Amino acid sequence: MKIPSINPERFLEDFNALAQIGATGDGGVNRPAFSEAHLAARKWFGERAAEAGLEVQVDGAGNHSAILRQPGASKSLLLGSHLDSVPNGGHFDGALGVVSALEVLRTIEETGLELPVNLEAIDFTDEESSLIQFMGSYALLGLLTPAILRSPHGGRAALLEGLSHAGLTEDGLLSSRRNPDTIAGYLELHIEQGPKLESAGMQIGIVTGIVGISSFRISFYGRADHSGTTPMEARADAGLGASSFVIASREIVMNQFPDCVANVGNMEFRPGVFNVVPKQVDVSLEIRSMDCERLNALKSALMDQAQHDAEQFDLDLEVLTLGGSEPASMSSRAQTAIRSSAEALGLRHMSISSGAGHDAQLLSRITSTGMIFVPSIGGVSHSPVEFTEWEDCVNGAKVLLGAALHLVEQE
Amino acid sequence: MKIPSINPERFLEDFNALAQIGATGDGGVNRPAFSEAHLAARKWFGERAAEAGLEVQVDGAGNHSAILRQPGASKSLLLGSHLDSVPNGGHFDGALGVVSALEVLRTIEETGLELPVNLEAIDFTDEESSLIQFMGSYALLGLLTPAILRSPHGGRAALLEGLSHAGLTEDGLLSSRRNPDTIAGYLELHIEQGPKLESAGMQIGIVTGIVGISSFRISFYGRADHSGTTPMEARADAGLGASSFVIASREIVMNQFPDCVANVGNMEFRPGVFNVVPKQVDVSLEIRSMDCERLNALKSALMDQAQHDAEQFDLDLEVLTLGGSEPASMSSRAQTAIRSSAEALGLRHMSISSGAGHDAQLLSRITSTGMIFVPSIGGVSHSPVEFTEWEDCVNGAKVLLGAALHLVEQE
Numbered sequence: 001m002k003i004p005s006i007n008p009e010r011f012l013e014d015f016n017a018l019a020q021i022g023a024t025g026d027g028g029v030n031r032p033a034f035s036e037a038h039l040a041a042r043k044w045f046g047e048r049a050a051e052a053g054l055e056v057q058v059d060g061a062g063n064h065s066a067i068l069r070q071p072g073a074s075k076s077l078l079l080g081s082h083l084d085s086v087p088n089g090g091h092f093d094g095a096l097g098v099v100s101a102l103e104v105l106r107t108i109e110e111t112g113l114e115l116p117v118n119l120e121a122i123d124f125t126d127e128e129s130s131l132i133q134f135m136g137s138y139a140l141l142g143l144l145t146p147a148i149l150r151s152p153h154g155g156r157a158a159l160l161e162g163l164s165h166a167g168l169t170e171d172g173l174l175s176s177r178r179n180p181d182t183i184a185g186y187l188e189l190h191i192e193q194g195p196k197l198e199s200a201g202m203q204i205g206i207v208t209g210i211v212g213i214s215s216f217r218i219s220f221y222g223r224a225d226h227s228g229t230t231p232m233e234a235r236a237d238a239g240l241g242a243s244s245f246v247i248a249s250r251e252i253v254m255n256q257f258p259d260c261v262a263n264v265g266n267m268e269f270r271p272g273v274f275n276v277v278p279k280q281v282d283v284s285l286e287i288r289s290m291d292c293e294r295l296n297a298l299k300s301a302l303m304d305q306a307q308h309d310a311e312q313f314d315l316d317l318e319v320l321t322l323g324g325s326e327p328a329s330m331s332s333r334a335q336t337a338i339r340s341s342a343e344a345l346g347l348r349h350m351s352i353s354s355g356a357g358h359d360a361q362l363l364s365r366i367t368s369t370g371m372i373f374v375p376s377i378g379g380v381s382h383s384p385v386e387f388t389e390w391e392d393c394v395n396g397a398k399v400l401l402g403a404a405l406h407l408v409e410q411e
Numbered sequence: 412m413k414i415p416s417i418n419p420e421r422f423l424e425d426f427n428a429l430a431q432i433g434a435t436g437d438g439g440v441n442r443p444a445f446s447e448a449h450l451a452a453r454k455w456f457g458e459r460a461a462e463a464g465l466e467v468q469v470d471g472a473g474n475h476s477a478i479l480r481q482p483g484a485s486k487s488l489l490l491g492s493h494l495d496s497v498p499n500g501g502h503f504d505g506a507l508g509v510v511s512a513l514e515v516l517r518t519i520e521e522t523g524l525e526l527p528v529n530l531e532a533i534d535f536t537d538e539e540s541s542l543i544q545f546m547g548s549y550a551l552l553g554l555l556t557p558a559i560l561r562s563p564h565g566g567r568a569a570l571l572e573g574l575s576h577a578g579l580t581e582d583g584l585l586s587s588r589r590n591p592d593t594i595a596g597y598l599e600l601h602i603e604q605g606p607k608l609e610s611a612g613m614q615i616g617i618v619t620g621i622v623g624i625s626s627f628r629i630s631f632y633g634r635a636d637h638s639g640t641t642p643m644e645a646r647a648d649a650g651l652g653a654s655s656f657v658i659a660s661r662e663i664v665m666n667q668f669p670d671c672v673a674n675v676g677n678m679e680f681r682p683g684v685f686n687v688v689p690k691q692v693d694v695s696l697e698i699r700s701m702d703c704e705r706l707n708a709l710k711s712a713l714m715d716q717a718q719h720d721a722e723q724f725d726l727d728l729e730v731l732t733l734g735g736s737e738p739a740s741m742s743s744r745a746q747t748a749i750r751s752s753a754e755a756l757g758l759r760h761m762s763i764s765s766g767a768g769h770d771a772q773l774l775s776r777i778t779s780t781g782m783i784f785v786p787s788i789g790g791v792s793h794s795p796v797e798f799t800e801w802e803d804c805v806n807g808a809k810v811l812l813g814a815a816l817h818l819v820e821q822e
Binding site: 274 | 624678
């Protein structure tokens with residue numbers, strides 16, 4: 001099969017236009033799910049797809065699709081990623097995968113190539129979990145429940161406000177399941193967000209699997225006392241338990257779980273004022289591992305540590321498991337398709353695991369799923385200075401196109 | 412001189428009515444300066460004073476006064492405290508001093524006693540420093556400046572909103588100075604907010620001096636990285652510096668500065684989400700000492716520690732001194748008046764220093780100033796469970812009345 005080539009100028013023009021939406025002026029973008037900027041990016045995507053003559057669909061979870069229909073096809077091969085960002089994040093994460101998917105569809109549309117399946121460029125809702133982690137792909141799998149909607153990551157009020165802002169409803173979220181038999185596979189191009197490809201001098205990463213993640217809210221409870229009149233030794237200061245846990249949890253991960261990572265991304269103090277001893281501190285903890293058993297072992301070790309820290313400072317402890325995801329394997333069919341595509345283009349490639357979560361980990365439960373990584377300079381991501389060389393982005397889009405055609409050939 | 416007696420029933424009725432304003436349902440009140448509840452409490456105070464036939468005045472800083480005028484008097488003896496509370500604080504702190512001052516004025520008014528000075532029950536603005544620490548007494552001394560108003564404790568936007576809410580202006584704040592020659596003295600009844608009186612079995616504390624306070628915002632700056640793909644050892648996690656500082660600063664105070672106290676009342680993480688390594692953590696630190704040199708020595712030791720913590724975790728550091736107050740001595744005249752009053756009533760009393768800041772520390776710069784403490788059960792304060800036996804509150808009000816008359820006798 002002769003593989004057609006994408007249009008790098010058009011691809012760049014779109015990529016740059018998207019980077020302006022929600023731009024923070026320091027090279028980054030601020031597009032949390034359902035923010036003004038996020039909704040503007042989705043609108044832009046729909047318009048660009050429509051201009052290209054693609055069919056545009058939005059499902060009940062807000063997932064945006066541009067579809068290149070094939071006569072008589074009953075299945076769709078999905079290519080995509082997400083247009084939302086972490087607060088003050090970079091302009092490659094997610095965006096590259098959506099814009100490259102759009103470019104692949106336009107390229108194939110122009111060649112007039114007839115395929116046995118539809119091609120669909122998809123932008124999933126809230127990959128970065130401002131409200132519910134992987135909201136869009138969870139909805140597509142039919143895995144959202146009323147219970148999940150009652151206690152979202154970002155708070156119930158924020159969820160309702162966001163849905164209303166985006167013109168969505170809870171009923172829509174709960175009824176967006178797609179029949180897996182209509183899905184031929186899923187491919188996602190993404191920046192690595194880590195340093196391995198750059199260090200190894202590789203151009204393409206073929207993802208073998210995606211890390212499992214668990215997140216928790218760990219609340220330390222003490223007593224609100226006057227900060228001037230209460231002797232130091234008579235205090236039950238929730239900040240001490242929380243701070244001690246932050247330091248100790250890092251030691252545990254580095255010394256006993258070097259194959260895992262952990263992050264305390266936030267602490268919230270109550271009442272949070274200068275002259276009152278903190279009576280409550282809520283710690284936002286996230287842990288990741290490629291292995292389910294190790295993830296559970298790390299969780300146990302950290303919960304024991306939190307209990308120890310609470311007792312040491314005369315505090316009470318409450319742990320809320322907020323959510324997470326199991327480690328996921330990419331399909332060998334998809335990995336083979338990506339490898340064949342990279343080799344046909346003469347690109348240096350390696351197998352790699354993903355330390356970040358992606359919608360692909362959910363799609364992998366129902367369809368043949370693969371991910372393509374391109375190098376992140378310095379491994380930096382979720383930051384305005386996140387950067388990937390444009391040549392690597394183009395390579396990634398070319399590999400995506402080739403891999404899609406390789407996968408489709410087997411239908 | 413025969414000392415008249417206050418009306419304990421009326422005093423209790425007022426105290427309970429005030430405790431309902433901003434009540435949080437758990438025994439506490441939530442009346443931060445310029446909140447709805449705080450303004451309602453001030454309105455209530457003005458109405459109760461007017462009902463008693465007292466003259467009501469509000470100055471440009473929002474300080475509320477009830478005045479019992481004496482024919483020909485050119486000076487006023489101030490009795491008072493504050494009606495604002497910390498967020499979710501107790502219903503004794505501040506309130507006791509204002510309600511008892513009102514009761515003292517009513518009692519003296521009823522006796523028809525002629526005094527050489529006016530008596531003024533005063534409620535100072537923002538003692539608890541939601542916006543500017545001791546805003547009201549600073550304004551009365553003429554010590555507020557445009558620079559202070561530009562960077563208030565609670566943020567510029569909150570200050571402007573609060574002033575607007577209360578019908579006040581910055582010009583008003585800056586022009587509320589009172590001529591010290593018109594002030595005959597200042598007496599304040601307050602709960603101890605510490606455990607010393609209760610432990611010693613004393614009924615009345617005669618305050619000798621008030622602690623000096625310094626507050627700081629200590630910012631640790633790292634780098635926002637993806638929490639899944641960035642190896643633990645490659646991170647610049649601002650939360651580690653901040654947490655390490657919290658633990659170490661407590662050790663420093665307890666081991667090297669047992670005569671001082673410190674509090675980290677808040678930490679703010681940025682961007683503050685689960686999946687991004689914190690790039691910035693702002694730590695709210697407050698330190699207190701009865702001795703100016705010790706306060707400075709503690710400050711130096713803690714700033715050295717913060718620098719050490721920043722370096723240890725590859726972070727940058729920025730320290731902003733937010734404000735504070737020098738240690739203050741109570742006048743011997745006022746202490747003598749309080750002691751005479753307590754002895755005449757046969758109450759067990761002791762001299763005591765104040766670990767909490769009070770408006771009295773500012774008034775002490777311009778006039779003969781004294782404070783009366785009554786016992787706090789368990790030493791608890793700035794909390795809904797803050798409690799003082801009603802009998803002790805009545806004793807305090809009686810001592811306040813007696814001390815006021817003793818001070819006035821010398822005019």
